[in-house]
Amino acid sequence: MQKRKLGNSGLEVSAIGLGCMGLSYGYGPATDRAAAIELIHHAYELGVTFFDSAEAYGPFVNEELLGEALAPFRDKVVIATKFGFAGGKVSDGMNSRPENIRTVAEASLRRLKTDVIDLFYQHRVDPDVPMEDVAGTVRDLINEGKVRHFGLSEAGVESIRRAHAVQPVTALQSEYSLWWREPEQAILPVLEELGIGFVPFSPLGKGFLTGAIDENTQFDSTDFRNVVPRFDEEARKANRGLVEVLGDLASSKGVTRAQIAIAWLLAQKPWIAPIPGTTKIPRLEENIGAAAVVLTAQNLSDIAQTVTSIKVEGDRYPPHLQQRVGR
Numbered sequence: 010m011q012k013r014k015l016g017n018s019g020l021e022v023s024a025i026g027l028g029c030m031g032l033s034y035g036y037g038p039a040t041d042r043a044a045a046i047e048l049i050h051h052a053y054e055l056g057v058t059f060f061d062s063a064e065a066y067g068p069f070v071n072e073e074l075l076g077e078a079l080a081p082f083r084d085k086v087v088i089a090t091k092f093g094f095a096g097g098k099v100s101d102g103m104n105s106r107p108e109n110i111r112t113v114a115e116a117s118l119r120r121l122k123t124d125v126i127d128l129f130y131q132h133r134v135d136p137d138v139p140m141e142d143v144a145g146t147v148r149d150l151i152n153e154g155k156v157r158h159f160g161l162s163e164a165g166v167e168s169i170r171r172a173h174a175v176q177p178v179t180a181l182q183s184e185y186s187l188w189w190r191e192p193e194q195a196i197l198p199v200l201e202e203l204g205i206g207f208v209p210f211s212p213l214g215k216g217f218l219t220g221a222i223d224e225n226t227q228f229d230s231t232d233f234r235n236v237v238p239r240f241d242e243e244a245r246k247a248n249r250g251l252v253e254v255l256g257d258l259a260s261s262k263g264v265t266r267a268q269i270a271i272a273w274l275l276a277q278k279p280w281i282a283p284i285p286g287t288t289k290i291p292r293l294e295e296n297i298g299a300a301a302v303v304l305t306a307q308n309l310s311d312i313a314q315t316v317t318s319i320k321v322e323g324d325r326y327p328p329h330l331q332q333r334v335g336r
Contacts, residue, residue, distance in 0.1 A: 010058075010297065013279060013282050015207075016179060016204040016205040016280050018177065018179040018180075018204075020087065020128065020158050020179055020180070022058055023056055024275060024300050025057065025059075025283060025297055026057060027059070027060050027061065027285075027286065028061045028286035029049070029060055029061055029286065030066045030286055031287065031288055032045045032048070033045075033070050034067050034068075034070075035066070036232050036288075037228070037231055037232045038229065042074065045078070048287075048288065048289075048290055049079065051293060051294075053079075055297050058085065058086045058087055059087045059089070059282060059284065060075055060088050060089070061089045061208070061210075063132060064090065064116065064120075065093075065098065065099050065132060067097075068094075068098055069120060072090060072117055075121060076121040076123070079121075079122075087128060088123065088126065088128070089128035089180075089182075090117050090130070091131070092105065092114065092131060092132060093132035095109075103132075103133055103135040103136075103137070103333070105131055105134075105138045105142075105143050107143075110143065110146045110147065111146065111150070114150055118155065125155060125157055126155065127158060128157065128158045128159075128180060129150070129158070131147075131161050131164070133162060133163055133336075134161070134165070134333075136336060140175075141171060141174075144175035144178075145176065147176055148176035151176070159176050159177070160179055160181065160182060160208075161182070162181070162183065163183050163184075163333070163334040163335065164181060164183075164335075169203070169205070170203075173203050173205070178203070179205065179206060181196065181206070182209075183196065183207075183208075183209065184211045185210075185212070185281075185283075186214050186270060186274065187214070187218060187312070187316055188321045189214070189321075190316070192209075197277075200280075206280045206281070207281045207282075208281075208283070208284055209274055209281060209283045210284055212271055213270055213271070213296075214270075215240070216234075217240070217245070217248065218251070218255060218266055218270045219265070219266055220255070220256060220266045223246075224245040226245070237324075237326065238324040238325075239321070239322070239324060239325050240323070244323030247322040251321065254312075255269050255270060258308065258311070258312065262308075264302050265295055267292075267296060267299065268298055268302050269304075270299075271283055271285060271299035272299045272303075273309070275299070276304050
């Protein structure tokens with residue numbers, strides 16, 4: 010597995026990480042614990058050194074899972090986790106008050122079975138807490154040796170600049186893929202300017218870009234894609250064109266749609282490290298195989314031209330969640 014550095018921070022991670030949310034939360038019933046640990050161990054054996062969690066995934070159980078799974082090689086991996094929701098529950102709204110950040114840090118350290126959090130993200134910008142207070146609290150945790158690096162998730166340009174002025178931001182984590190390219194407009198330029206790495210989540214469009222989902226797919230009742238406008242039946246039907254284009258290119262190169270989608274992200278900037286998630290070992294191996302896929306300048310030009318001509322239907326979040334991004 011190739012390695013990448015997140016911006017100017019010096020933090021080195023595997024070019025492809027593992028987003029662990031889906032093992033515990035968001036996409037239906039949690040994965041059996043033993044199977045989840047086996048998958049995490051297999052990821053490490055394949056060269057993955059970057060594992061992403063959050064107190065809100067469960068809540069809490071995802072961090073506990075990673076703490077157990079990564080204990081045998083803790084000093085050889087980078088663990089990222091997040092603070093920012095009241096009581097760790099997304100439904101209860103945001104809380105990035107300094108005292109809560111500290112409480113979450115201490116609890117996450119215990120659950121992760123570690124004495125330091127490698128990368129500590131604010132999960133969403135809290136409009137009720139000045140960004141300077143958030144960044145200052147994480148700066149203090151870094152000085153105390155409890156955190157190594159500061160990150161933001163789904164933050165807007167102004168918040169990124171305000172945070173970075175107090176404590177250098179190592180990475181921004183936000184959605185970015187062939188069917189959500191909005192970060193290219195303002196986010197990527199400011200990250201490049203400030204020397205901040207980018208960690209795209211949902212690089213496979215929450216599974217849609219793999220071609221395994223169509224308008225007839227039925228999701229589990231607890232799968233959050235049920236409330237995502239982009240996944241309603243008509244939107245899925247309308248968005249098949251992008252999947253078909255990916256399929257044509259994948260076939261011509263003897264790889265899969267997922268591998269093309271991840272390889273495309275890796276080709277955008279050398280400081281981008283996507284974190285596809287999965288609960289299945291064959292899909293894990295497929296995703297990691299994307300690191301070996303070489304897209305030529307002509308391939309990238311063809312993809313850009315095609316994607317630009319396709320209008321993706323449906324918002325990526327329902328309105329109440331959309332309000333929390335880009336602040």
